[in-house]
Amino acid sequence: MKIVLNHLHVQRGAWSLVAHGTFEEGIHLVSGAVGSGKSTLALAMAGLLTPVRGTVEREDTKSLMLSTQFPEFHITGLSVADECGSWGLDFKTVIRSAKLEIDGDASPLTLSRGELKRLHLACVLARQYDLLLLDEPFSSLDCTEKERLCRELSGRDSGITIIFTHEQSIFPRVDQLWEITGGELCALGRTPESLTRWQHAPVLVKKLIAAGRCPRNLTPGDIREAACRTHE
Amino acid sequence: MQDARIRLASAALVSVAAFTSTWGALAVFLWWLVFSPRLQRMKNRMVILGMIVLISAVALLIWISGGDGFSYFLRMGVIVLIGSWLYTEQEPGDFLSVSVWALGRRTGFDLGMIGECAMQHAESLSRDLVRIQIATKLKGEAWGVRNLVPAGFILIHDALVRADDMSEILAVRGYHKGGVLCPGFQRCHWDWVAGICAICAFFFAIIPVSEFFILYQ
Secondary structure (H helix, E strand, O other): OEEEEEEEEEEEOOEEEEEEEEEEOEEEEEEEOOOOOHHHHHHHHOOOOOOOEEEEEEEOOOOEEEEOOOHHHHOOOOOHHHHHHHOOOOHHHHHHHHOOOOOOOOOHHHOOHHHHHHHHHHHHHOOOOOEEEEEOOOOOOOHHHHHHHHHHHHOOOOOEEEEEEOOOOOOOOOOEEEEEEOOEEEEEEEOOHHHHHOOOOOHHHHHHHHOOOOOOOOOHHHHHHHHHOOOO | OOOHHHHHHHHHHHHHHHHHOHHHHHHHHHHHHHHOOOOOOOOOHHHHHHHHHHHHHHHHHHHHOOOOHHHHHHHHHHHHHHHHHHHHHOOOOHHHHHHHHHHHHHHHHHHHHHHHHHHHHHHHHHHHHHHHHHHHHHOOOOOOHHHHHHHHHHHHHHHHHHHHHHHHHHHHOOOOOOOOOOOOOOOOHHHHHHHHHHHHHHHHHHOOHHHHHHHHO
16 A cells, blocks of 8 residues: 655646655655645645646555645535534544534534534544545644644554644654655655654754754654653 | 726627627627637636536527527527636726726725625635535545535535625724725727627627618618
């Protein structure tokens, strides 16, 4: 199971992005500044944007899901129960897993952005997809919810999970690190080796690396362990 | 066509011409062939195709019931093409500029802004519909008739929320009535030719040309 970007070239007006590389099973983090092209790349990888040149080849990925940055973009149901039903899920199970206290008859359009994001992510993560593309999954979430989401994502042991984010504080376990700089997707390699090459690395990670305490991964536990490490 | 004033006036004239008579519709179709980029830059082709199919169905019913279905098809089809051309050529700010130029900074500005907001909402509705279709597809459902009702509700809700946000922004920025705008228009000789031909098509449609020739004989 893998997804191959074969000299992919996507363009929007004067802006363009070039991507070449192979995403295999595991959790991938695609990092980049705001406006660097993360969402555009996610759309292209989901087959929702036609590239100018190059191809996206998905091998043995039978099921695909793209979670966009804006949860309201996924609403197709008139009530919360309908919305859960449109994902093929039971309303009560979803709100329990999202830790929400909302009525099934309520319109999803009346929920706050944070509530809607939690509901949407609960629907997405309730199913196992071979290829899961998460565009800014941490936006609109508070720290507690970000940590809970990271724990869920870190627990994914099959399929390809690609997280597109400019998040700088809380991360799940990451197997492979990618970065978009200067209109190009760069493969930085596997963690933890790739952390030293990460230009958009959070300040704390950079400081830990500078102090010779490179974290083993990016989870809050790994960062804490590196910060408290007294010797290598 | 660069000049928004000539474009809007031409669209109004040829729409009336196409609606008035079958010969007028034919003249406007020729005008559309000559002065528009035809299908090359047409936006929302699927919507246009859907409308043509709908018009064809109605025309067929008229023809079956003994009416002039062909005339209906031709007149409505040409009006759809003109509407599509106008929508494709429209640039943000055109309505505001033309309206201020024609009716001044008070009424003109207000009417122009309403027109601009309406165009912006039309664009947003079109984008929202596409993203609802994408969301449905991602959930593994096929897009069909049963999706239309929830999609319609979501589109209306989003449009109302957007209108509410827009009114709040305008109020916060101090908008009360009217505004200052110095409209500027670019035009080329071809704009004038198209405008004059639109006037000719209009008169061709409203003047009973066949009766004129009978009288001449």
